Amino acid sequence: MPDADLDSLMRLAAFEHVGKLSEVHDHLTAVHLVPGFIFQGERIPLVNPQRGIFKPRQMRFLLSIKTVFPRPGGRIWYDDQREVHRQIFEGDDAIDYAFMGENPDAADNRWLREAFENQVPVIYFLGIAPGRYQAVFPAFVSGWDASALKARVAFGVPDQESLAPPANALERRYALRAVKQRLHQASFREAVITAYGGRCALSGLP
Incomplete structure (x- = not known):
């Protein structure tokens, strides 16, 4: 089977696995993501716990990108950790995603370019x-800027049968609005839980 076809089948299997996880869990953690998924009897990782840009060795192209929510008082490693939620809720049609380090030709950043x-x-x-x-x-890498050390990321149109990138700015804005609606509920819930230290505001129980 050609590499491109195998990559596409693995990608669809990854999407299906993550979709099922997301239906069961309000949010995903390392417990859900690190085990990866099984494809043709082999375990395929979904993420690299130490890096935000990830391509499994079994795949031809990038599979996932990740933005870590910084812990209170923790170090901010990349601009997108500060900006991504603001860009989603205030933005127009795409968001910025910072390169890994300052070398555009580093492997992680090449994977972003190849995905673009x-x-x-x-x-x-x-x-x-x-x-x-x-x-x-x-999601789709919709731009790659070596001088700014950033990629642009746009989201796919929801409920679309094909995994095609949005065709124009109107579709990108529509897709971003759908992401915004999904995340508003999740982000608000997590913010409340964090504010109360994971405990009931009335009883103090976990």
């Missing part, structure tokens, strides 16, 4: 609280 050039659908694990993620897919 080939319009490959990926999974975006967006941090909504420390250690907690919402999976948004399909």
Whole structure:
């Protein structure tokens, strides 16, 4: 089987697996993501716990990107950790995603460029609280800027049968609105839970 066909089948299996996880869980954690999924009897990872841009060795193209929600008082490693929620809720049609480090030709950043050039659908694990993620897919690398050390990420139109990138700005805005509606509920819930330290405001019980 050609590499491109195998990559597409693995990608669809990853999307199906993450979709099922998201139906069962309000948010995803390392417990859900690190085990990966099984494809043709082999385990395929979904993420690299130490890095935000991930391509499994079994796949030709990038599979997932991740933005970590910073812990209170913790170090902010990349601009998108500060900006992504604001861009989603205030933005127009796409968001910025910071390169790994300052070398555009580093492997992680090349994977972003290859995903951009080939319009490959990926999974975006967006941090909504420390250690907690919402999976948004399909997402597409819609721009790649070596001088700014940033990529642009647009989201796929919801309920579309094909995994094609949005065809124009109108579709990108529509897709971003759908993501915004999904995340508003999740982000608000997580913010309240974090504010109360994971305990009931009335009884103090976990």
